[in-house]
Amino acid sequence: EAGVTQFPSHSVIEKGQTVTLRCDPISGHDNLYWYRRVMGKEIKFLLHFVKESKQDESGMPNNRFLAERTGGTYSTLKVQPAELEDSGVYFCASSQGRGGLVDTQYFGPGTRLTVL
Amino acid sequence: EDKVVQSPLSLVVHEGDTVTLNCSYEVTNFRSLLWYKQEKKAPTFLFMLTSSGIEKKSGRLSSILDKKELFSILNITATQTGDSAVYLCAVELASSEKLVFGKGTKLTVNP
Numbered sequence: 048e049a050g051v052t053q054f055p056s057h058s059v060i061e062k063g064q065t066v067t068l069r070c071d072p073i074s075g076h077d078n079l080y081w082y083r084r085v086m087g088k089e090i091k092f093l094l095h096f097v098k099e100s101k102q103d104e105s106g107m108p109n110n111r112f113l114a115e116r117t118g119g120t121y122s123t124l125k126v127q128p129a130e131l132e133d134s135g136v137y138f139c140a141s142s143q144g145r146g147g148l149v150d151t152q153y154f155g156p157g158t159r160l161t162v163l
Numbered sequence: 164e165d166k167v168v169q170s171p172l173s174l175v176v177h178e179g180d181t182v183t184l185n186c187s188y189e190v191t192n193f194r195s196l197l198w199y200k201q202e203k204k205a206p207t208f209l210f211m212l213t214s215s216g217i218e219k220k221s222g223r224l225s226s227i228l229d230k231k232e233l234f235s236i237l238n239i240t241a242t243q244t245g246d247s248a249v250y251l252c253a254v255e256l257a258s259s260e261k262l263v264f265g266k267g268t269k270l271t272v273n274p
Contacts (some may be wrong), residue, residue, distance in 0.1 A: 050205065080261070089167070090251070092261040103259050138206070140262075149195050149255075151211055152262060156204030 049073070051155035053139050059161045065127040068158045072121070072141030078102075079122050080142075080152060081114060085135035093137075096122060097144065108133075129162045136160070165190040169252050169265035177273050180242050184268045186252030187234040194257035196228055196235050201249045201267070209237070209250075242272045 052071045060066050072079045081093040093112070094104040098119035107114070111130070116122040126133050136159050140152040167188045176182055188196070195213045199206035210219045212228035212235060219226050223242075228235045239246055249269050253262040 078260070082262070082264075089266045090253075090262075090264040092263070095259070095261060103261060105259075106261070142260075149211065149213055150260070151197070151208055152255075153208060154199070154206040 051139055051141050051153055053137075053155040053158050055158060056156065057159045057161070059163065060129055061163050062131055063128045065125065066129055066160060068124045068126075068137050068160070070122045070124070070139030070141075070155060072139070073153060075143070076141035076153075077119070077144030078142040078150070078152075079116060080140040081122070081124055082138040082140065083135050084138065084157075085132070090138060093124075126160070129160075131162050134160055134162045165254070165256065165263045167252055167254050167263050167265040169250075169268050171268060172266060173269045173271075175271045175273065176242055178243060180272075181238065181240045182242060182270060184237040184239075184250050184252075184270070185234065186236070186265055188252075188254045188263075189233060190254050190256060190263060192256050192258040193230070194255045194260075197253045197255065197262065198226055198235075198237050199251040199253065201251055202247075206251055239270075242270075244272050244274055246270060247272045 054069045079096040084090045092106040095102045096116045136157040138157045139155045142150040198209040210226045215230040249267040253264045
């Protein structure tokens, strides 16, 4: 079974540019999560999709970040315009969705974003 | 604020040593505690703990949760160089299903 995949693995952009990150969850997983790790800090939650709906976006830093999951399969996270403090590793995770029961989140390899 | 604290932050041992990694937490609404191993890229799931006092075991790795004292430990016996990684502890919140992570423990096992 293929795991969670993310694209690209590394992106270097200039401040003010736009970047779009993609996540393909494990097939059949209803839940999709985005997390971010900035240098020296812990991994922090950004948002949670259940199928195509945003369940919780309390961790999104500001309105320069836009996440979508059209059709409830893959998800994109767009940063526009990017700022220096957006640099970090963006992880995607997915879980099966067990109606409120305990469920395991499986992580992708992350996209390293560097904003110059 | 929900918080997970791991210690130590870094650990260097020799092959064959036994190590204990610590994770304490302070969260509003606990559902489960998870351990992940991160080598180069994706954090890899190790254990999920929901009940106090029940040890989970997988080969040389084991983990236990104490919900009264709000901590968990991850033990690795007879360490090997392949155990070198960052070990992440995370707590899942019942209210939102999001994970709250600690900063991780970087384990280096030297031959």
